[in-house]
Amino acid sequence: MATTCVIREVSRHVGEEVRIGCWLHNKRSSGKIQFLQLRDGSGYIQGVAVRSDLPEEVWEAAKSLTQESSLYVTGTIRAEERSKSGYEMTVTGIEIIQITEDYPITPKEHGVDFLMDHRHLWIRAPKQRAILTVRAEIIRAVQQFFDERGFALVDPPILTPSSCEGTTNLFHTKYFEEDAFLTQSGQLYMEAAAMALGKVYSFGPTFRAEKSKTRRHLIEFWMIEPEMAFVDHEENLRVQEQFVSYVVQTVLKNCRAELETLGRDVSKLEKVVAPFPRITYDDAIKFLQEQGFDIPWGEDFGAPHETAIAEKYETPVFITHYPTTIKAFYMKPDPNRPDVVLCADMIAPEGYGEIIGGSQRIDDPALMEERFREHELSTEAYQWYMDLRKYGTVPHSGFGLGLERTVAWICGLDHVRETIAFPRTLYRLYP
Numbered sequence: 431m432a433t434t435c436v437i438r439e440v441s442r443h444v445g446e447e448v449r450i451g452c453w454l455h456n457k458r459s460s461g462k463i464q465f466l467q468l469r470d471g472s473g474y475i476q477g478v479a480v481r482s483d484l485p486e487e488v489w490e491a492a493k494s495l496t497q498e499s500s501l502y503v504t505g506t507i508r509a510e511e512r513s514k515s516g517y518e519m520t521v522t523g524i525e526i527i528q529i530t531e532d533y534p535i536t537p538k539e540h541g542v543d544f545l546m547d548h549r550h551l552w553i554r555a556p557k558q559r560a561i562l563t564v565r566a567e568i569i570r571a572v573q574q575f576f577d578e579r580g581f582a583l584v585d586p587p588i589l590t591p592s593s594c595e596g597t598t599n600l601f602h603t604k605y606f607e608e609d610a611f612l613t614q615s616g617q618l619y620m621e622a623a624a625m626a627l628g629k630v631y632s633f634g635p636t637f638r639a640e641k642s643k644t645r646r647h648l649i650e651f652w653m654i655e656p657e658m659a660f661v662d663h664e665e666n667l668r669v670q671e672q673f674v675s676y677v678v679q680t681v682l683k684n685c686r687a688e689l690e691t692l693g694r695d696v697s698k699l700e701k702v703v704a705p706f707p708r709i710t711y712d713d714a715i716k717f718l719q720e721q722g723f724d725i726p727w728g729e730d731f732g733a734p735h736e737t738a739i740a741e742k743y744e745t746p747v748f749i750t751h752y753p754t755t756i757k758a759f760y761m762k763p764d765p766n767r768p769d770v771v772l773c774a775d776m777i778a779p780e781g782y783g784e785i786i787g788g789s790q791r792i793d794d795p796a797l798m799e800e801r802f803r804e805h806e807l808s809t810e811a812y813q814w815y816m817d818l819r820k821y822g823t824v825p826h827s828g829f830g831l832g833l834e835r836t837v838a839w840i841c842g843l844d845h846v847r848e849t850i851a852f853p854r855t856l857y858r859l860y861p
């Protein structure tokens with residue numbers, strides 16, 4: 431009996447006969463030999479069917495296979511230096527599950543709208559599979575980094591009674607008789623969790639009802655949001671750079687084949703090792719003005735500004751100490767200069783923009799009450815958040831990393847729509 435295995439594991443079965451459930455990705459024929467490009471989700475392998483070595487029915491079954499037909503294939507695994515995977519299969523048997531007819535995504539150019547309409551099929555393509563494999567590896571690395579450092583995973587709610595950052599870009603729904611919103615961040619809840627568990631992180635979906643059509647934005651995206659009690663601004667930055675370095679180096683170690691499929695210049699990723707450079711907002715403004723940008727002090731940065739700054743560096747760069755007036759109400763002012771806050775944005779190189787935003791949080795109850803008045807926030811809706819400063823307040827810090835932008839940067843993609851299996855964009859809710 432042939433051993434059942436997946437393509438990723440064929441290196442363990444050289445010289446053995448195995449059985450693999452798979453799909454036909456492509457095929458070519460030289461008349462007496464058929465070369466079957468097979469995939470099973472875990473990888474790709476070429477199956478070589480030689481007419482003179484096969485019963486007629488097996489040969490005819492191989493001939494009948496069409497793109498994305500499903501089958502069980504039996505064969506002997508052998509080492510093959512010319513193969514990308516290093517292995518090939520000599521086919522001995524084929525059991526057809528289904529012959530696919532008129533598969534819509536053929537090996538020709540298709541427009542983006544067509545491919546997005548068929549996203550449920552497009553994710554089978556080699557590059558899309560590689561992206562989703564890298565995404566899965568990033569998620570594993572995220573969890574390993576925090577789990578190995580004593581962080582507890584906590585799940586904040588997706589339905590919330592109010593905004594996290596006081597904005598109006600929220601999806602509204604009814605929660606029985608009450609108004610509710612889809613979360614735009616789990617941060618405030620993670621602050622509460624940090625007061626109970628010390629070091630925590632969340633990983634989950636967030637939603638922004640922004641009518642944005644840029645290549646960096648999705649309507650639904652995933653965030654990793656750690657919060658740490660008794661941690662100041664400086665230590666927060668160290669955790670962030672160690673975290674991003676760990677994730678990138680883990681992907682380099684475990685996903686070389688996928689990065690090669692994507693044509694990624696891995697030499698650029700190999701330079702992503704902590705510590706990262708830091709510049710202040712003041713220095714960034716001065717640099718941009720010297721580069722000809724018309725941007726006054728006190729204005730937030732857009733994509734062109736972030737790209738110009740990032741071009742100076744080969745690794746991510748921190749921009750610290752933004753003006754208090756353009757940052758969220760919960761960020762702690764610099765004690766030596768209250769017009770700026772103890773915060774930082776981490777800007778990825780190669781034009782990918784901000785991938786992390788973080789800060790030390792306000793821990794003074796009186797200052798937090800003042801911020802509530804300034805931002806006209808509902809004390810009733812946020813009373814629980816105020817209680818965190820009332821009952822055992824401590825210095826604490828945290829940050830949020832956007833998963834999709836990080837995937838886009840590591841994979842070298844032009845648009846975030848390919849970084850998630852089924853993207854939600856301004857005009858797309860299907861499939």
